[in-house]
Amino acid sequence: MKLQLALDLVNIPQAIELIKEVEEHIDIVEIGTPIINSEGHRAVREVKDAFPDLTVLADVKIMDAAGYEVAQASAAGADIVTILGAAEDSSIKGAVEEARKQGKEILVDMIAVKDIKTRAEELDQLGADYICVHTGYDLQAEGKDSFEDLRTIKQVVKNAKTAIAGGIKRETLPEVMKAQPDLIIVGGGITSKDDKKTEAAKIKQMIDEGVNQ
């Protein structure tokens, strides 16, 4: 199980400072959609330049023109690029094909997908590297989570790695870990803390020790 730190509500210098603090405790850093929307691919490039050994995920949440978008994010230095599970199959295929060409990976975000089980089976066949259940901020505000969806995809996904995102924090980690996803994505659960380094270290330790009680 790997830990991905999601950086959403910061600018590029703040992101770089934050990564410096927690770098040793994370496996992947996500350049979140809000940063990319406001700062562009420059955000991905500057983070990759500052941390060349860290795996960088560009959360571009592609919906169309997938091959082109994957190429652009890859050129900026992304190692993993996200596409929405609700996108057309031809877009998913285009994203996977371009990622293979570039030596990158595709994470499919299942946000807003209604039939999680069927779509996860399809995406698995289409060659997704990761399938990620995700409760976005707007549904988190309604008290929703993706724990049940994670159990559902774990039952049907045969090839892809599984991931979960959305409001995960140290207190909910044991529940998440019971389902054994390959990747756990934590944003506010780390970035909202005064001592981000200690929080990231504790979360990483729980993951590494397989704490699930």
Ligand SMILES: O=C(CO)[C@H](O)[C@H](O)COP(=O)(O)O
């Ligand atoms: O993709 C995102 C929002 O669309 C976030 O990066 C993801 O939800 C993780 O952040 P948090 O743990 O703060 O919910």
